[in-house]
Amino acid sequence: MVPDNRIGIHKRFADADLRCEPVALGYRLTLRSDPTEPEAARKGNPDLAKSPRPRANTPAAKPAAKRAARPTATASGSAEPIIASSVADEAAFALRSLQQAHANNKRYDASDEELLKFYEQMVLIRRFEEKAGQLYGLGLIGGFCHLYIGQEAVAVGLQSALKEGHDSVITGYRDHGHMLAYGIDPKVIMAELTGRGAGISRGKGGSMHMFSTEHKFYGGHGIVGAQVPLGAGLAFAHKYRNDGGVCMAYFGDGASNQGQVYETFNMAALWKLPIIFVVENNGYAMGTAVKRGSAETHFYRRGTAFRIPGMDVNGMDVLEVRQAAEVALEYVRAGNGPVLMELKTYRYRGHSMSDPAKYRSREEVQEMRDNHDPIEGAKAELLKRGVTEEKIKEIDKRIRQVVAESADFAETSPEPDVAELYTDVLVETY
Amino acid sequence: MAIELKMPALSPTMEEGTLAKWLVKAGDEVKSGDILAEIETDKATMEFEAIDEGTIGEILVAEGTEGVKVGTVIATIKGDDDSATPAPAAAPAVEQKAAESGAPAVQDAKAKAAAAIAPKSDAKPAADPELPAGTTMVPTTVREALRDAMAEEMRTDDRVFVMGEEVAEYQGAYKVTQGLLEEFGPQRVIDTPITEYGFAGIGAGAAMGGLRPVIEFMTFNFAMQAIDHIINSAAKTNYMSGGQMRCPIVFRGPNGAASRVGAQHSQNYGPWYASVPGLVVIAPYDSADAKGLLRAAIRSEDPVVFLENELVYGRTFDVPKLDDFVLPIGKARIVRPGNDVTIVSYSIGVGFALEAAETLAAEGIDAEVIDLRTLRPLDKETVLASLAKTNRLVVAEEGFPVCSIASEIISICMEEGFDHLDAPVLRVCDEDVPLPYAANLEKLALIDASKIAATVRKVCYR
Ligand SMILES: Cc1ncc(C[n+]2csc(CCOP(=O)(O)OP(=O)(O)O)c2C)c(N)n1
Numbered sequence A: 001m002v003p004d005n006r007i008g009i010h011k012r013f014a015d016a017d018l019r020c021e022p023v024a025l026g027y028r029l030t031l032r033s034d035p036t037e038p039e040a041a042r043k044g045n046p047d048l049a050k051s052p053r054p055r056a057n058t059p060a061a062k063p064a065a066k067r068a069a070r071p072t073a074t075a076s077g078s079a080e081p082i083i084a085s086s087v088a089d090e091a092a093f094a095l096r097s098l099q100q101a102h103a104n105n106k107r108y109d110a111s112d113e114e115l116l117k118f119y120e121q122m123v124l125i126r127r128f129e130e131k132a133g134q135l136y137g138l139g140l141i142g143g144f145c146h147l148y149i150g151q152e153a154v155a156v157g158l159q160s161a162l163k164e165g166h167d168s169v170i171t172g173y174r175d176h177g178h179m180l181a182y183g184i185d186p187k188v189i190m191a192e193l194t195g196r197g198a199g200i201s202r203g204k205g206g207s208m209h210m211f212s213t214e215h216k217f218y219g220g221h222g223i224v225g226a227q228v229p230l231g232a233g234l235a236f237a238h239k240y241r242n243d244g245g246v247c248m249a250y251f252g253d254g255a256s257n258q259g260q261v262y263e264t265f266n267m268a269a270l271w272k273l274p275i276i277f278v279v280e281n282n283g284y285a286m287g288t289a290v291k292r293g294s295a296e297t298h299f300y301r302r303g304t305a306f307r308i309p310g311m312d313v314n315g316m317d318v319l320e321v322r323q324a325a326e327v328a329l330e331y332v333r334a335g336n337g338p339v340l341m342e343l344k345t346y347r348y349r350g351h352s353m354s355d356p357a358k359y360r361s362r363e364e365v366q367e368m369r370d371n372h373d374p375i376e377g378a379k380a381e382l383l384k385r386g387v388t389e390e391k392i393k394e395i396d397k398r399i400r401q402v403v404a405e406s407a408d409f410a411e412t413s414p415e416p417d418v419a420e421l422y423t424d425v426l427v428e429t430y
Numbered sequence B: 001m002a003i004e005l006k007m008p009a010l011s012p013t014m015e016e017g018t019l020a021k022w023l024v025k026a027g028d029e030v031k032s033g034d035i036l037a038e039i040e041t042d043k044a045t046m047e048f049e050a051i052d053e054g055t056i057g058e059i060l061v062a063e064g065t066e067g068v069k070v071g072t073v074i075a076t077i078k079g080d081d082d083s084a085t086p087a088p089a090a091a092p093a094v095e096q097k098a099a100e101s102g103a104p105a106v107q108d109a110k111a112k113a114a115a116a117i118a119p120k121s122d123a124k125p126a127a128d129p130e131l132p133a134g135t136t137m138v139p140t141t142v143r144e145a146l147r148d149a150m151a152e153e154m155r156t157d158d159r160v161f162v163m164g165e166e167v168a169e170y171q172g173a174y175k176v177t178q179g180l181l182e183e184f185g186p187q188r189v190i191d192t193p194i195t196e197y198g199f200a201g202i203g204a205g206a207a208m209g210g211l212r213p214v215i216e217f218m219t220f221n222f223a224m225q226a227i228d229h230i231i232n233s234a235a236k237t238n239y240m241s242g243g244q245m246r247c248p249i250v251f252r253g254p255n256g257a258a259s260r261v262g263a264q265h266s267q268n269y270g271p272w273y274a275s276v277p278g279l280v281v282i283a284p285y286d287s288a289d290a291k292g293l294l295r296a297a298i299r300s301e302d303p304v305v306f307l308e309n310e311l312v313y314g315r316t317f318d319v320p321k322l323d324d325f326v327l328p329i330g331k332a333r334i335v336r337p338g339n340d341v342t343i344v345s346y347s348i349g350v351g352f353a354l355e356a357a358e359t360l361a362a363e364g365i366d367a368e369v370i371d372l373r374t375l376r377p378l379d380k381e382t383v384l385a386s387l388a389k390t391n392r393l394v395v396a397e398e399g400f401p402v403c404s405i406a407s408e409i410i411s412i413c414m415e416e417g418f419d420h421l422d423a424p425v426l427r428v429c430d431e432d433v434p435l436p437y438a439a440n441l442e443k444l445a446l447i448d449a450s451k452i453a454a455t456v457r458k459v460c461y462r
C-alpha cells in the first residue's frame, strides 16, 4: 500500500518541477505540493508556533518571495515553518525538503561584522590547534590529541546559529574547535591539554574529555559513537522541560557505523526530540577512507529509514554551513523532530598526533588546503567586500597573541594538587 | 629570531626515533604545512611539518641518525615574519620555570616514569622450564611475537582469519598485524568499520559456523561496546547447547593503562572477563608467553579473551626458535625463584614485580615472582606451592583494587593456604579512581616497582 501510494505521489508531482537535482542525488524525491493537513499546525510546540519567528532579520525568514514559489503552508500565509507543513502523510514524507530549502538559498547573508567574527573564530581554532600540535611535540601534551585543522567552518558555522548557554552541544574526542566556537576560554582548554590544575577538567580529563556545563557543552567523549545517544538524552531533557533548546550532536563518518547511532535515530524520530545530528564527514576514520568502511557513503541519507530529513552541506564554506543551520534549526525548533546533516569537510592533519597518514596522498591534502580552505575562503570574501588587509592582519595578530597567552598559561600553571587524585569520583559521601 | 625545531614526540609512548630523511636543506624557504623531514618510530614513519614560515637555518641532526631523543634540537628556522609564533621555550627552560613556580617538573617526572616502566636488563624472567636444552633463543618484541603467532597459525589452519579496525591496510593501530594482509590477503585479514558490537557478533557467529576468528579490538576499552557478544554469545553457548555448539574464537587487543590517554582509554578488564565461566582469559607479559599462548588460544575449542598491553608491545625478550612452540593455557610461571616472599602478578605488573625483586634482593629479601599468564582458569597450585615455601604473599596488579584478580588470589590463600600464612596477604593495585590525565596524578594512580617493594617490606615486617 505504502509503496504504491508513494509512486502515485511521485507521478502526481513529477510535473510540478519540485524535484531536487537528480544528478547530484542519484535519486529523485518530490516535495508535496498540497499539504492537506499541516502536521506542525496540529502538533507543533504551541509556544513556538505562536511566537514570532526567531531572527527576523536573517535570510531564512526574509525571502518570502523565493518561498512563495514553493507551494507550502508558509507561502500561503501561515506562520508555520514551511518545511514542517509538508510532512502531512505517509507518502509525502519530506525527507528531502530541508535539502531543497538549502539548495534554494545556499549561503547565509552575513553582515561584514558577522563574517569578521566567523573569520576570527576560525583563525582562533586554527592557531590554537597548531600550537597544541607544537606543545605535543615538546612533550607538554600527552596521550591522544586530535586536531580540528581544516574543519573549522563546521563548528563555527553551526554553533554561530545556536544560543550559547541555552542550546546543548556534544561531540567526540576531536573537541577543541567546538569548545572555542562556543566561546570557552582558550586558556582553560590549553591548560587541560597540558594536564594542569587550572584546566577545564582540572587536568583530570585531557584533550578528549572536556566539558562546560555553564556553556552547555557536554563533551568531549572518547568512545566513538557514545555521544550520539547522549546527545539525544540532552535533547530529551530540553523537550521534557519544554525550554525551547535543541541539542547539536556531532560525530564522524566512522562513528556513523556504530549501532547505537541507529538506535538513537529511531527513538529521536519516534519521540520528535529536538536534536540535530551532525556527521562531520572528513573523509577518513583513522586510516579508513569512507568508501572502505561505509556501504552508504551519503551519510545524510542514513536517516531515511527513520524518517529523519537529511541535508548535504559543504562544510568548507562557513556561510553555507550557517545557512544550513538556519534551515535545520527552524525545523527542529518547530517541534518536528530530528534533522540529520552531513557536513563534507576534511582534516589536514593525521587522525591524532601519532598517525603517519600514509593512507592518502600529499596532493590530496594540498588540494584541499589550496582550493577549499575555509579560512582562506572567508578571507577572500572579506577582501571582496572591501574589508581592508590591515583589518584582517589585525585580527590575525590579536589571535596569535591570545593563543600565545593560552600556551604560556598552560605551560606555567601548576599541575593539579595531588589531593585531586581522590576527588570527584562520587559526588556524595556514603 | 631563529626558531628551534625539536625532535617531536609522535605518539604517547615515543621517547626517541630515527631521523630518516630530510626533505629540506639549509637556506630553503618553508611555510606552514611543508613537510620538513621523515621520522621513524618503532611503529611508523611520520612526516614532520613546518608550523612557521621562514628559511631553514641549520640542519643539526643528519639524516639517518638513530635514537634521536624527543626534544633534541634538529634544525633551526630563521623567521622572516615578525608575527610568526615563536617556538615555545625549550624543555629545560620549562622545567626551570616550573621549578621556580613551585610546580613539579613535568618533563622530569615523565622521564622518571619511563625509566620505571623499562625493566632492568638483569631483571629478565627465567627461561620456560619446558624447553629442550640447546634451543636457540631469538630476541623478539612482544608485538612481533603476537604477529608471528597469528601468522604461523594462519599458515597451518585456513579456518583462521583476523578481523578488526585498521588491522589490514593500516597494519594495525599498534602495528601488531603488520604484514598479515600482504601474506594472507583481504579474505583473511579484514578491516571492519567502527562497529565493535557488530563485528564481535559476526566473529562469534563465524566461530559457531566452523571458522577460527581472531577478533582484534583496537583496545579493550572499545570491547565494552561488544561485551554482550563476548559473554552472552561466546561464553555461554557451549553450556547452553549441552556441549553441542562451540565458539572457538579469540578476542585480543591491548588492555590496561597506556600513557596518559585518560579514564575512558585506560582500564584493565582482566577481572571482568575472568569472572565469567565459559571464557578462557590470558594476559601474558613477555614475548615467548605472548607467542606460545596466542597460538594455544587460536587452537583452543573455547572462546578466549587475550589481553595484551600497549606499553609492553615494544619490549624485547627471547623467544625459543621451535617449529611448534605452543604453551599450556592455565599454567602460571615462576619467573624469578626466591625463598622469602612471593609476588604474584600478570601482564605489565610482572615487569614491575621483577624490578621490585631486584631492589629487595639488595636489601636481603629474596622474592619469588609468579606470572599468572592465564587469569581463567587460574593456576592455584603454583601460587599455593609458592606460598607454602615463602609463607608471605603480595599481589601486584595494574588495575582497580576492588573485585580484582588480587581479591581472588587473596581469597584462594585464605581458603586453601591459611595454614601457611605468616602475614596477611596484601595487594598493590592502582588507586581506586578513574585514571586521571595529568602526568603527576597518573603516576600516583598507577602501580610501580617502589610501591610493590614497600608492600613486600610490610609483609616481611621490615
Ligand atoms: C568504540 C571505539 N572504537 C574505536 C575507537 C578508536 N578510534 C578513535 S577515533 C577513531 C576513528 C573515528 O573516525 P570518525 O568517526 O570519522 O571521526 P574523525 O576522527 O574523523 O573525526 C577510532 C577508530 C574508539 N575511540 N572508540
Ligand SMILES: [Mg+2]
Pocket (backbone or CB within 6 Å): A252, A253, A254, A280, A281, A282, A283, A284, A285, A286
Ligand atoms: Mg572521519
